[in-house]
Amino acid sequence: MLKNELRALMRQRKRQFTQQQLSELSLPIVARIKSLLRNSRTIVAYYSLNDEVDTHHLIDEMVQEGKIVYLPKVVSDTEMVLCRYTGRDSLSPGSFGIMEPQGPVMPHNTSFDVVLVPGMAFDADGHRLGRGKGYYDRFLSTMMAPRSLLVGVCFDFQKVELVPTDSCDISVDIVV
Template sequence: MPKKELREEIRRRKHRFTREQLRERSLPIVARLLAHPRLMEAETVLLYYSLPDEVDTHGMVDELLRQGKTVLLPVVMPDRGMQLCRYEGPETMREDEFHILEPTGEPFTDYEQIGVAVIPGMSFDARGNRLGRGKGYYDRFLKLLPHAYKIGVCFDFQRSEQVPVGANDIPVDEVIS
């Protein structure tokens, strides 16, 4: 199935659930993430601040900050790139032009320090191939993190037998759903 059609299919699957149902389905996924040995050992973690149709990471972001970890969140830049900023609490978030909450903390560029990167996706397959939303932000950025352990996160219904892969697509090391 081509990427565009798979994205449309995943969107249809997501629309079968309310926001509350997706939040409930997020709880066991986040519990598995928080108990993951690599995440527990990492001092610096790249996460994402979830959109309403993604695995809800808001509580997890705050929990990792409480644990004393350096928590990094992406900020979309006008040039179609991403930069990372430190998350310093929910009061430091602002809404961008795409209605995504982003941190206003200091930019972070010491990428070698990132031990784990938790990455959202529209769909993942068993080989770690990831289908994003189609803008390429994560694929371009993940090339800068060859050393980080990459964990893809999605709901069970977002997993696919095979995700179409292009030359610029970066797979994750593991998928948790």
């Protein structure tokens, strides 16, 4: 199956659920993320769109627990950078309607314990299908050693047998 066909299939699967159902399906996944991140201090998260695993409460909780949370900010057609998340007040809508923090940009050599990587689909080997612009592939390929633990995040119905990949695609270490 081609990447675009798999994206279309995943969009079709998402459409079978209401917003309320997707929120409920998010709960056990967020619980798995929380237990996985119990001992992590610095985390790159994502501020979920309506059709993604809901991270909104999760990231507020992490900040309350004293963890350092960064969120992506799209700065061009190809590049995203990271800004520290300190609370919802600091968010405003950026490209693609995604809420982004407005604070200072993190230097490229900052290191993180964990990166939560959203995906349209993942397979058991951690191969990832994104939304098709390559933002995460480019961002993850520039990360410095020691490399963060890359955690793929998706609904269970987005876990598939095989995700088609090419040489630019960065795989995740685990999928929750």
